[in-house]
Amino acid sequence: MSGDTTIDAFLSQLPGTLLDGLIRGLAYVGIALGLTIVFGMLRLVNFAHGAFYLIGAYVGLVVSDRLGLVAGLVVAPIAVAIFAIVIDYALLRRFYDRNPTSQILITFGIALVVQEALRLIFTGTTRSYIVPGWLQTSLNLGFTQYPTYRIVFAIGIVILVCVVWFFIERTNYGLIVRAGIRDRIMVQLLGGNVRQASTVIFALGGAIAGLVGAGASPIYSVDPNTGFNFLVPSFVVIVIGGLGSFWGAVVGGLLVGELQSLTTLISAPASDIVIYVAMALVLLVRPSGLFGESEIIRG
Amino acid sequence: MKDWAFYLLTAVGLALFPLAIHPIGGYSGLATEILLLGIGAMGFNLLLGYAGLLSYGQAMFYGVGSYVALLTVSRFFPQVHSIWLALLLAVIFVGLMALVIGIVTVRLYGIYFALLTLAFAQMFYFIVFQWRSLTRGDDGLQGITSPPLTLGPWSLDLTTRLPSLNLGPFGNLNEVTYWYPFAAIVILLILAFVRTLISSQYGEVLAAIRENEERSVFIGFDSKRYRIAAFTLAGALTGLSGALYGLHQTSTAVDTLDVDTSGSFVIFTVVGGVKTLFGPLLGTGIIEYLQNVISGKTDAWRLIEGLIFVAVIAFMPRGLLGSVPRVSEFAYQPRFRRTEPLTEPRRVSEGIILETKGLSRYFGAFAANSKIDFSVRAGELRAVIGPNGAGKTTFFNVLAGLRAASEGQIFFKGQEITRMPGAQRVASGVAKAFQTASIYPDESVFENVRLAALARVQGMFAPEFLRRSGRLGRVDDIAHDALEQLDLRDVAALRAGSLSHGDKKRLDIAVALATQPELLLLDEPVAGMSIEEVQKTDRLIRALAKKMTVLIIEHDMDLIMGISDSITVLHQGKVLAEGTPAEIRANRLVQEAYLGGYAEEARGASAPGASAETTP
Numbered sequence: 001m002s003g004d005t006t007i008d009a010f011l012s013q014l015p016g017t018l019l020d021g022l023i024r025g026l027a028y029v030g031i032a033l034g035l036t037i038v039f040g041m042l043r044l045v046n047f048a049h050g051a052f053y054l055i056g057a058y059v060g061l062v063v064s065d066r067l068g069l070v071a072g073l074v075v076a077p078i079a080v081a082i083f084a085i086v087i088d089y090a091l092l093r094r095f096y097d098r099n100p101t102s103q104i105l106i107t108f109g110i111a112l113v114v115q116e117a118l119r120l121i122f123t124g125t126t127r128s129y130i131v132p133g134w135l136q137t138s139l140n141l142g143f144t145q146y147p148t149y150r151i152v153f154a155i156g157i158v159i160l161v162c163v164v165w166f167f168i169e170r171t172n173y174g175l176i177v178r179a180g181i182r183d184r185i186m187v188q189l190l191g192g193n194v195r196q197a198s199t200v201i202f203a204l205g206g207a208i209a210g211l212v213g214a215g216a217s218p219i220y221s222v223d224p225n226t227g228f229n230f231l232v233p234s235f236v237v238i239v240i241g242g243l244g245s246f247w248g249a250v251v252g253g254l255l256v257g258e259l260q261s262l263t264t265l266i267s268a269p270a271s272d273i274v275i276y277v278a279m280a281l282v283l284l285v286r287p288s289g290l291f292g293e294s295e296i297i298r299g
Numbered sequence: 300m301k302d303w304a305f306y307l308l309t310a311v312g313l314a315l316f317p318l319a320i321h322p323i324g325g326y327s328g329l330a331t332e333i334l335l336l337g338i339g340a341m342g343f344n345l346l347l348g349y350a351g352l353l354s355y356g357q358a359m360f361y362g363v364g365s366y367v368a369l370l371t372v373s374r375f376f377p378q379v380h381s382i383w384l385a386l387l388l389a390v391i392f393v394g395l396m397a398l399v400i401g402i403v404t405v406r407l408y409g410i411y412f413a414l415l416t417l418a419f420a421q422m423f424y425f426i427v428f429q430w431r432s433l434t435r436g437d438d439g440l441q442g443i444t445s446p447p448l449t450l451g452p453w454s455l456d457l458t459t460r461l462p463s464l465n466l467g468p469f470g471n472l473n474e475v476t477y478w479y480p481f482a483a484i485v486i487l488l489i490l491a492f493v494r495t496l497i498s499s500q501y502g503e504v505l506a507a508i509r510e511n512e513e514r515s516v517f518i519g520f521d522s523k524r525y526r527i528a529a530f531t532l533a534g535a536l537t538g539l540s541g542a543l544y545g546l547h548q549t550s551t552a553v554d555t556l557d558v559d560t561s562g563s564f565v566i567f568t569v570v571g572g573v574k575t576l577f578g579p580l581l582g583t584g585i586i587e588y589l590q591n592v593i594s595g596k597t598d599a600w601r602l603i604e605g606l607i608f609v610a611v612i613a614f615m616p617r618g619l620l621g622s623v624p625r626v627s628e629f630a631y632q633p634r635f636r637r638t639e640p641l642t643e644p645r646r647v648s649e650g651i652i653l654e655t656k657g658l659s660r661y662f663g664a665f666a667a668n669s670k671i672d673f674s675v676r677a678g679e680l681r682a683v684i685g686p687n688g689a690g691k692t693t694f695f696n697v698l699a700g701l702r703a704a705s706e707g708q709i710f711f712k713g714q715e716i717t718r719m720p721g722a723q724r725v726a727s728g729v730a731k732a733f734q735t736a737s738i739y740p741d742e743s744v745f746e747n748v749r750l751a752a753l754a755r756v757q758g759m760f761a762p763e764f765l766r767r768s769g770r771l772g773r774v775d776d777i778a779h780d781a782l783e784q785l786d787l788r789d790v791a792a793l794r795a796g797s798l799s800h801g802d803k804k805r806l807d808i809a810v811a812l813a814t815q816p817e818l819l820l821l822d823e824p825v826a827g828m829s830i831e832e833v834q835k836t837d838r839l840i841r842a843l844a845k846k847m848t849v850l851i852i853e854h855d856m857d858l859i860m861g862i863s864d865s866i867t868v869l870h871q872g873k874v875l876a877e878g879t880p881a882e883i884r885a886n887r888l889v890q891e892a893y894l895g896g897y898a899e900e901a902r903g904a905s906a907p908g909a910s911a912e913t914t915p
Contacts, residue, residue: 104409269429
């Protein structure tokens with residue numbers, strides 16, 4: 001094979017690969033968003049975030065099998081939000097002020113329990129969603145054909161990012177939440193309910209993960225390990241973007257998605273590892289991430 | 300407990316263990332497997348329990364250890380076929396690997412550290428998985444003949460069964476292979492090592508760094524090197540665990556490097572009890588035993604494991620053994636004695652001891668310190684005052700090395716120290732007492748001061764892994780002397796966290812003093828003290844100032860005007876005025892600065908006696 005044809009093959013795969021990377025990146029953005037908000041606002045390192053994604057994916061699966069995909073997309077985030085509130089009240093409250101190590105341990109434990117409970121219920125096999133017919137087609141984007149569902153998913157994530165941004169930056173409730181991060185006691189003195197705000201944020205983070213779980217599973221399908229498989233890249237995303245940073249999660253997510261996708265063009269197995277290399281480099285050169293504050297949070 | 304009694308009891312326990320596990324349904328090899336995995340858990344406990352580092356990457360050490368050992372036997376040195384060589388190479392290789400990864404990772408904390416170790420583990424998983432010619436990828440290494448245990452001319456096949464001896468309900472002795480006694484001896488040695496290590500000088504300093512890293516650095520310990528050493532030891536032990544387990548199984552596979560393996564060590568250690576000697580072994584035993592008994596009967600084993608883990612963290616965060624109440628640790632009664640004459644702290648310098656040239660510190664665009672030129676003669680007691688936000692504390696932090704200077708230079712005893720790390724500055728004679736007392740709340744008062752004296756005598760890093768933290772005469776003397784000078788003798792045996800506010804602040808000064816500084820930085824030493832305490836502390840500082848150079852930040856103008864030789868006034872990050880107390884009191888610029896910023900303090904500055912309430 002001559003060099004030219006290799007390059008031609010490479011170029012012909014490039015648009016599709018870039019699009020795949022974009023979609024994967026957007027999925028990461030959706031998951032990382034909840035992770036970074038919960039960290040930014042509650043200073044809670046949530047290893048159970050992948051479990052939220054997983055619950056959303058399975059609830060969405062069950063509901064959409066019976067009532068259709070739209071119903072699944074509505075019920076999944078609600079179910080996860082309820083689960084998050086229960087977990088918050090039952091367990092996590094007492095860990096808010098503990099060191100990150102304890103937080104990682106307890107949320108890791110919760111993730112383990114959720115994952116294994118779901119494995120018992122749904123077995124370890126990979127499940128895929130039934131998607132309505134019109135979403136199974138593909139659209140001609142001029143330069144390539146691309147599955148309609150993926151395009152709709154991408155638009156959905158963009159809308160989600162806008163809604164979350166609006167909630168945090170432009171509503172009164174978001175103001176209380178933002179102020180609560182800076183100074184809990186002051187907000188309480190002013191009459192704000194920080195405790196309630198913490199729960200709302202935790203539930204919101206969960207709901208977003210649940211929604212993304214239900215939305216992304218028609219693309220990536222679901223098995224009990226999916227939660228962890230998405231959690232770790234999402235942590236990589238927010239570490240690269242800067243822990244607690246909204247735009248860090250967005251930019252980091254897209255970067256990681258594209259990086260993984262483009263690496264498959266060179267070496268498919270390496271795509272699993274490239275994000276770790278990227279994270280290690282970022283941590284060593286700029287530990288606070290691309291958008292992070294300059295001080296490292298100590299534990 | 301006496302040493303011999305401890306080892307005797309442990310040996311008896313280990314001898315009975317495989318028998319005890321029989322009637323409750325454990326298979327014959329389980330006891331061996333528990334001990335071998337337990338070594339890795341004990342290593343991890345050094346990290347999580349004693350160094351406070353949560354690594355999610357122990358699998359890389361465990362897995363690589365098993366591969367190196369099995370490859371040594373089957374590929375590298377098949378003709379030698381020695382178990383010792385296999386273990387030695389595994390431990391050395393994994394130890395070096397841990398050293399390098401430790402140097403890179405211990406700069407980070409909490410979630411960053413956990414994720415970075417996880418990232419490294421994933422990279423090693425990838426390497427082992429892809430390097431098929433060596434590791435056979437997915438298939439792993441199978442059916443490796445385990446070498447016999449050799450000792451000189453003597454050789455023993457570890458897979459041989461023990462002699463037949465019927466023990467009734469405890470089964471037959473011949474169900475156990477010689478692997479078990481071998482594993483038991485290894486674990487006994489490792490228990491002895493870890494037990495010595497945690498009560499060694501190294502272990503003591505490591506625990507101190509965990510409790511208060513900032514203080515540990517500013518009594519002169521190089522905290523990073525202490526943590527790197529812990530990471531390396533933990534890695535080597537985990538590698539040994541993997542090597543032994545692999546040799547015992549005669550096989551290994553790439554999933555030994557899996558995230559689940561890292562998670563297992565976390566679970567073993569946390570369930571059994573972090574920061575306890577036997578906790579990790581106990582946790583390994585319980586989890587492995589339950590898995591063995593339960594996973595055959597139901598699919599729910601992993602769920603049950605998760606539930607146990609969550610329950611332990613939520614309801615007994617110190618783990619099973621850690622929750623057992625312990626005898627008070629403050630049995631030490633201080634005896635004030637001199638073993639040898641106290642060495643004079645240091646050669647007293649003359650002339651200018653500290654000088655800064657154009658020193659600036661920015662936070663973003665904000666200049667907390669701006670082009671400060673400052674010099675202090677040896678033996679002087681210099682006060683640094685200024686309205687709130689003038690940059691006083693930042694100035695001290697830059698001098699001590701707590702924050703880096705953005706511009707300019709610092710000279711101490713004529714040598715430039717601008718880029719010198721904090722611990723090294725302490726070693727060369729700069730000590731700092733903090734605005735909010737920085738002490739070890741869970742240690743005794745004496746132990747607080749003793750740690751500082753230890754740093755003075757031992758230097759920044761002393762890997763004394765095996766030397767018992769005995770009462771080194773000289774260290775004790777320095778500590779006693781520091782306590783005496785701050786009038787803290789009577790409370791020496793108390794828990795530092797239980798002291799009154801004033802005593803805590805004086806303890807903080809005593810800790811700084813025990814590093815035998817030439818230059819002592821005191822950041823608001825009397826803030827928040829009662830009038831009696833202020834008077835007492837005033838006296839004590841005057842006495843200290845006779846022996847060393849003292850720089851003091853204080854809002855209490857009575858104190859400042861009374862004790863200072865000279866005063867530097869900072870305002871908006873710049874030096875506004877400098878002079879004797881009388882000159883400063885008469886200085887119009889100073890009066891205006893205080894009036895401009897804060898009317899109350901202005902009265903305090905110009906009218907001594909009305910200032911105590913301006914301190915928070």
